[in-house]
Amino acid sequence: MDEIKKIFATQMPHDVSSAQWQAITYRQGHLLIVAGPGTGKTHTLTYRILHTVDNLKNKEQILAITFTNKAAMEMKERLENRLVNVDDRIRIGTFHGFCLELLREYVQVTNLPRDFRVISPEESEATAKELWPDKKPSERKAILEKTSQLKAVEFTRQPSPEVDCYNQKLRERGFLDFDDLLFETWALLKTNKKVLQEIQDTYRYIFVDEYQDINPVQHALLKIFIGDKSEITAIGDPNQAVYGFRGSDIKFFKSFCDDFPGATILSLSENYRSAQNLLSAASQVIAKHSTLSVPELIAKIYAQGQLTIYEAPTDKAEAEYVVHQIEKMVGGTSLFSQDSGRVTTHEDGERSFGDIAVL
Helix, strand or coil: CHHHHHHCCCCCCCCCCHHHHHHHHCCCCCEEEEECCCCCHHHHHHHHHHHHHCCCCCCCEEEEEECCHHHHHHHHHHHHCCCCCHHHHEEEEEHHHHHHHHHHHCHHHCCCCCCCEECCHHHHHHHHHHHCCCCCHHHHHHHHHHHHHHHHHCCCCCCCHHHHHHHHHHHHCCEECHHHHHHHHHHHHHHCHHHHHHHHHHEEEEEECCHHHCCHHHHHHHHHHHCCCCEEEEEECHHHCCCHHHCCCCHHHHCHHHHCCCCEEEEECEECCCCHHHHHHHHHHHHCCCCCCCCCCEECCCCCCCCCCCCCCCHHHHHHHHHHHHHHHHCCCCHHHHHCCCCCCHHHCCCCHHHCCCC
8 A cells, every 4th residue: 555655654645634634534433524616525525435445355345435427537537546446345326226236136035126227207207197097197207216215315105006017017128227226236236135244344434425315215125234333434514504405414414423323523615616705695695505514614714705795676677687797797798788878898808607697
């Protein structure tokens, strides 16, 4: 592990803060890192993985779980810039991707079709149409959405007749849907102690990105993965939970120390993305709705950052105001801009459309 020793040859690398370094080097068990926007979350997680690689023994690997393939690729690229043979020591992927690989690896000890494949959205809709031909497309879509919700949230309960019917048709055709990947992996590990032992022996350290977005079946999977042998590092921001419509629940963020006894919570509050007055304004808004106490963000860049609050009398007046501001920034896009008095000359603008976002 010479490359690892080189990275951490100094007391603290120059590109990490003291709070990040504390999280990177923590070695006393389970860890939850509360990391607000712009605090170097991926940077910290990547360094912590690198710092943990040195602890691997025999054929052990690190499992790093993300929520999107894009995030997984970004993490892998960062690790490959620092470490050779990443794939030999670190397995990086989404919950669904990892579970798919696991099920294919152990399919012979399951009741699943040996050559199963994941159903596409189009195939799923066609199956629903075949099962419920008399229902409207919107009704069939609602059934599929409800089925997904049940599999993610109420997966331990007896499935409804519609879910049971849908699952049976999928299995007859050798299909699993995305929600089945998680549920069937959970069921495999819960019922097959030999497979569970192999998984726990292999993945001594587990890292989870965006922990605020996990749903009940993902939470149950992590609990089984980790058991009393492995160690979890989770990172996220409870104020950035965005997957509630898919069954994610912020309660798992709150219950982390109960779920993984002996866990420690550390925070990153130094923001490297926005000016302080913008952070302060955003914090005031978030504080009104937050159910968890998180550290206030502190700006580490020294920029002005201007916030304008404008109250428009109507929706049309609001749109007109937004257009006016954009035209002033880009210098006007038409003769009408100048004739109307919005801008004086075409050269006034200091921005381009690429600098602007409308939410």
